[in-house]
Amino acid sequence: MALKLLIANKNYSSWSLRPWLLLKAFDIAFEEQTVLLGDGDFKARIGAHSPALRVPVLVDGEAVVWESLAIIEHIAERFPDKAIWPSAPVARAHARAIATEMHGGFGALRSAVPMNLWRPIESRPLSDKATADLAGIAGRWRAARERFGAGGDFLFGAFSAADAMYAPVATRIRTYDLPVDDLTAAYVEAVHAHPAFVEWKAAALKEEQVLPEDEVDWPVVKRV
Known part of the structure; x- marks a missing residue:
């Protein structure tokens, strides 16, 4: 069964970036599901998988893992042939x-x-x-x-x-x-x-949702 990774906004969600980057870097196939932080049903959708009500969440069959470091450790165990941690x-x-x-x-x-x-x-x-x-x-x-x-x-x-x-x-x-x-x-x-x-x-640069709490120049939103 394919891995499924629930993430939030790529522009803002540092926690989501971590396991996503790891999976991509090691060429591990996964399904990506985005739940935007500003959506009204965010907690309901994430709560269906994680009691922490936060992203990221990795769904691996019956195993559901939340917290980025725990996800990384699960991936390392799941794919021992990948050098996810240093070998020495x-x-x-x-x-x-x-x-x-x-x-x-x-x-x-x-x-x-x-x-x-x-x-x-x-x-x-x-x-x-x-x-x-x-x-x-x-x-x-x-x-x-x-x-x-x-x-x-x-x-x-x-x-x-x-x-x-x-x-x-x-x-x-x-x-x-x-x-x-x-x-x-x-x-x-x-x-x-x-x-x-x-x-x-x-x-991330193609996203549109703005989160004021993550815009240090608010009410100005500066974009490249």
Whole structure:
């Protein structure tokens, strides 16, 4: 039975991006079902699958998995032939640690600069807490790249689950022109150049629904 992934708006939904990007990057077939965040029946439609009433949700036969990191782990178990996590035990442990940290942390940065792929690149000042989050993320990326990234442009060389988890942050850094070092900037470029992300963003730019809470310039909506 084919996998079905329920996602929300591609322009705004950072949580949806993560498992979608992973499935696409590893050429795993799935059915995509979009439920827009601003639709009045959003909770009813998602609630039919997930008690959390949030996206993403993966339906795999009788298995229903919500929360992006849990979905990624399920995919890794379901497709053990795919290098979804680094193969070396030490690198894999490190990847899981920073992926989990991204799942539950860095809230100040995420709140200050929501993912918004159609916003033109314009700088935005950050609070001290958000600035500390940005420095922490750049530090995690730098440590992974320097220790494990010799084989490619991503955190552990080849694209992995850790990159899927951090991809939305890479979009925030670009959209809001956040100040980062050269290594971090190069990683942001690598994420944006990945064919799966290019496909996601192209679809995002065609969307029409506007969510004021994710438009930092509201009531102005800036679009490329």
